[in-house]
Amino acid sequence: MVKKHSREEILSVALEAALEDGLSRLTFGRLASRLKISDRMVVYYFPTKDELVTSVLSVVGDRLQHVLAAAFSMPMNDHRSLVATAWPVVAQPECDPLFGLYFEAIGQATAGIEPYKSVASHLVEGWIEWLGGFVVGDQDYRRREAAAAVAVLDGLLLMRLLGGSDLADTASTSLLDHR
Incomplete structure (x- = not known):
């Protein structure tokens, strides 16, 4: 079963990732991997990297x-x-x-x-x-x-x-x- 994450949860993990690796390394794929979800779920809440x-x-x-x-x-x-x-x-x-x-x-x-x-x-x-x-x-x-x-x-x-x-x-x- 795939866990569904809220926008706030995804944003929280995105902040953690950025704090660890920097904004330049923050990608949908890396974020999805951290969350163990599809990158499509990230894109659902943050349609562009600019928005993220x-x-x-x-x-x-x-x-x-x-x-x-x-x-x-x-x-x-x-x-x-x-x-x-x-x-x-x-x-x-x-x-x-x-x-x-x-x-x-x-x-x-x-x-x-x-x-x-x-x-x-x-x-x-x-x-x-x-x-x-x-x-x-x-x-x-x-x-x-x-x-x-x-x-x-x-x-x-x-x-x-x-x-x-x-x-x-x-x-x-x-x-x-x-x-």
Whole structure:
């Protein structure tokens, strides 16, 4: 008897596969093999690879927002406050695989490859809008400060993934030093 999987179950296994092997190795065939189902069942829920990748990246964004949500319990004045609050949370080793997928998507986006180009733009825009909700001030100020925070955090996270946690922590200390 063939086990029938829901869209959510397939998406969960797709995320696991992407976290282990990367987005570039995520295929219908590999995913179906992991689930021990026909690749047609995967295609039933995700008609294109673009839709599958987009869904996986959406889950990554949701998970990262969930991790950060607890850190932002009070309004912030500027991007430095956002970064100072977010950095200890996002710099945890358990977040590294999620940011690895995020940066894989960003890399593909910079090469103009779809769906990454569209998805990455939406992810970044979503982060700016979400973080802006934690900043005190008018709409333009909140957006500017949230964009600055995303830029700093992305830079630090990329440094963490490529150069190690000590280098990124040193850079964060220097960037956040108010002297």
